[in-house]
Amino acid sequence: MKLIQSLKELDFTKENILCKPIAFIPTMGALHEGHCALVKAAQKNGAFTLVSIFINPLQFNNIEDLKNYPRTIESDLLALENAGTNAVLIPSHDELYNAGIQDIQVDLHDLGERFEGKYRPSHFNGVIQVLFRLFLFIKPNSVYFGQKDLQQCLVVRQLLDQEFQDICFHMVPTHREESGLAMSSRNTLLSVDDRKNAAEISKSLFALRGNIQNFHADRRTQIAHLKSKGIVTEYLNWVHLPTLENASLLDTNSQHALVFAGYIGTVRLIDNIVFNLE
Numbered sequence: 001m002k003l004i005q006s007l008k009e010l011d012f013t014k015e016n017i018l019c020k021p022i023a024f025i026p027t028m029g030a031l032h033e034g035h036c037a038l039v040k041a042a043q044k045n046g047a048f049t050l051v052s053i054f055i056n057p058l059q060f061n062n063i064e065d066l067k068n069y070p071r072t073i074e075s076d077l078l079a080l081e082n083a084g085t086n087a088v089l090i091p092s093h094d095e096l097y098n099a100g101i102q103d104i105q106v107d108l109h110d111l112g113e114r115f116e117g118k119y120r121p122s123h124f125n126g127v128i129q130v131l132f133r134l135f136l137f138i139k140p141n142s143v144y145f146g147q148k149d150l151q152q153c154l155v156v157r158q159l160l161d162q163e164f165q166d167i168c169f170h171m172v173p174t175h176r177e178e179s180g181l182a183m184s185s186r187n188t189l190l191s192v193d194d195r196k197n198a199a200e201i202s203k204s205l206f207a208l209r210g211n212i213q214n215f216h217a218d219r220r221t222q223i224a225h226l227k228s229k230g231i232v233t234e235y236l237n238w239v240h241l242p243t244l245e246n247a248s249l250l251d252t253n254s255q256h257a258l259v260f261a262g263y264i265g266t267v268r269l270i271d272n273i274v275f276n277l278e
């Protein structure tokens with residue numbers, strides 16, 4: 001696995017890739033099996049796998065969240081090596097943000113105001129600005145993102161549609177712990193008890209999915225149940241894709257999702273499931 005610590009080195013590496021397509025997996029480190037699944041998915045498609053690790057300050061709307069974000073570079077590199085990653089890029093803040101690249105404006109329509117856009121103002125702008133720069137420098141053939149950040153996937157698709165039509169987008173299903181808890185870098189911030197209770201989030205989502213015609217009544221029950229486990233719900237909605245507008249049984253032509261965000265203590269967790277109406 002090649003370690004690339006500057007964008008200049010990246011150019012040199014790209015010259016030596018011998019015409020393989022580049023599959024790019026952007027991350028902020030604190031890697032878990034879900035990230036490795038992205039690498040594996042890219043390998044299956046025969047690409048040169050390039051993972052970036054960069055904690056992007058611009059996408060944190062809360063300074064405490066940025067400070068507390070887990071930093072585990074040594075174990076990250078080991079995990080990537082074990083997953084068979086071809087190269088890891090660790091760019092500097094200066095290279096990305098002080099190289100004279102102008103910020104990009106992407107029209108997110110209402111997507112930017114809903115859910116994560118509403119509760120984390122400026123978050124998606126930060127994600128867009130860093131990905132815009134990384135995509136410009138790397139010029140990947142394909143990119144891989146995890147479904148756990150469903151709204152981020154939809155935002156990235158807008159960025160690609162508007163600026164990088166040649167890059168192929170892949171969304172890889174959420175990796176879950178045995179308990180059902182969606183894997184997340186933030187799970188390491190949970191106490192043992194909170195981690196056990198946090199597994200109730202996916203259980204609630206699957207229970208709602210199982211009785212979707214009764215969603216509105218069941219939603220209240222599930223929110224109360226989660227509260228009894230110490231989880232404060234920020235949103236729990238039934239929506240359809242790709243707009244994330246509220247869904248109903250009448251929307252038979254689009255994919256549906258149940259989306260959740262909430263706090264357990266000070267840790268904010270998100271999860272979702274995507275499904276079709278039978």
Ligand code: PAF
Pocket residue numbers: 026027028054056059127130131149152
């Ligand atoms: O999902 C993440 O880890 C980040 O939002 C990303 C895509 C690496 C951009 O900083």
